[in-house]
Amino acid sequence: MLAAATALILPASAAAPKGEPFGTANGKPVEVFTLTNHKGLKLRAMTYGAIVLSLETPDRDGKSADVVLGYKTLDEYIKDTPYFGAVVGRVGNRIAKGKFTLDDKTYTLALNNDPGGIKCSLHGGLKGFDKVVWQGEGVEKDGVQGVKFHYLSKDGEEGYPGNLDVTVIYWLTDDNEWKIDYSATTDKATPVNVTQHSYFNLKGEGNGDILDHEITFKASRFTPVDAGLIPTGRLQPVEGTPFDFTTPHKVGERVNAEDEQLKFGGGYDHNWVLDNQSGGLALAAVVHEPTTGRTMEILTTEPGLQFYCGNFLDGQLTGKSGKPYNHRNALVFETQHYPDSPNQPTFPSIILKPGKTMKSTTVYRFGLKSGK
Template sequence: MTKTLAKVILLTMTTGMAAHGAVTKAAFGTTPDGKAVDIYTLKSDVLQVRIMTYGARIVSLEAPDKDGKKADVVLGHDTLAGYTSDKNTYFGAIVGRYGNRIAGGSFKVDGKAYQAPKNDHGINMLHGGTVGFDSLVWQGREIPDGVEMTLVSKDGDQGFPGTLTAHVRYTLHHNALRIDYSMSTDKDTVVNLTNHSYFNLSGEGNGTILHDIVTIPADKYTPVDAGLIPTGELAPVEGTPFDFRKPTAIGARIHDDNEQLKRAGGYDFNWVLRGPNGETKTAARVYDPETGRVLTVTTTEPGVQFYTGNFLDGTISGPSGKPFVKNGALCLETQHFPDSPNHANFPSTELKPGAPRHSTTTFTFTTQAK
């Protein structure tokens, strides 16, 4: 064997091991009802992400700042018990079968009425019902550069019609975490899946996100009633605290004397993204002046829910031991609009047999100097 050939073989083996080593799997505990939970660690040359099978959740995401120092920039718990006992935050989870709210938990499919649990103050359905996808154990499978999570939701689960099969693929490429959603059904139904990660680009538990500079390229948003259900209007952002078409600090207008902001206790609204549903578009850009970290979100979904952690109150602490205070993180949930089954003018969330739906959302991390 020549030295050149030996070097080629060694390089091939090393490259293969590095690619294989980019995804590792470990046990992460057992749920109260005895189901084993696994956690997958995805590594690239820039990012490290941990994703577990309970709720198909992002548990941690380490990204570098402008000086190359890495920190976990998502909120979460350090044990499985922390997640199973937390019924309110949905940290990092895939929420469904219908993410966000449905008014009164009621909707129609093909003219037939269905009723989902009213788990939002006994009034509306939120994030799929009493036992949503966030509190179920998904089936994990390693794939190149990532992991595929699969869940089968039977006909009648939480009141929704049809047996739904959901595949969610997380893949890591350099500085980007990509989420690919695929959904199919055996009966007409409605579905709206999203990821509910909370981001603090200064690092989990490090103050609030009010200083972050946010851009949302959307000309309209969906106003809500007192129960945070869309009224059906697609209202212009022009001249309102909801205009983020130009980079704006979150804290600049969050306390304005605005009835919509008062109802939500801050930002917790759906923005109508520009461009056709199904085409990749920018949903948001977040810049943290303190660390220089930048998060850019692109999606094929028609909307994004921008939420500013209004219900965090300091009673939960993260792995670092620091409490998660009000406005201690933000969510950018790419989605179809809330309560779409009850608004004919919203993009349809209906899913039919033989017509699977696919969507993609990508979280890209970069840095910039002040």
């Protein structure tokens, strides 16, 4: 049975947090905002990329640890990062061949990813939302601290049409929830699929692999991919495959199974079709790390969940604790619409039109489970 993490009680101010200087990027000052709650959770996020720098939460013994991967300095994020902690967009995930057609016009995007030697556009292009400086503002509502990030993605930026006005708000509640509210408007029809790309290790960042993390998905189908990790367009049942997490399984249990889909991704790097397709907030996944007792529930209004288990981490990046990030040292859970949606007419649409507002909510809720 899951229980809220209550072992450590810390004072948390109801006041809106204030930004603190963290360097300069793209010729603009970057600030860090620190959010706390009354249950021992602490989240730090900066205006460059709306990146979450750290997220501290207690284990079953009341000992706090940072459970997201990242760096100590801004320069490290600017130099080399696989989207640690960032908001990605304007379209998260992959677009086949870096092209899509909208209202009889074909748009061409940067080809910045080539899994299987097949080029595509990934996470918004060469300078997506993860590499820009957002406007940041500390906010407070009903005693809950938050930080509001705002960015105007101009018409033609990275090849996308329309001036897209985007707001992302991080909240840290006393229910031990990191809640993310997304909204966007546009003056031209444009695809939008914004998501969060934090790398989690519930043992603590830098504390080894995630193969013993136990996960459950509220998803009976997934979108199989080709060798370039582009969806084929089918929605395949997970039953009888290594992709069946409808009951709890450890990540390492089947990640190296003889399976074509796992070979394409080098492990899990796929989109699950969530059973809830209503657009309302619903449970999507549960994660449990047995040695610390930490749990994480993921709730979302989105129809899909991309699960990636750090297949491309290779020890060349050194994290904030001074430890290398090795193969499968983290889990990523990107709540989203499905990859390559602009080129897949049977997938839920990600086209935002003038006069409409894109709204989406995702919650990462932290707790504890007794025993091992």
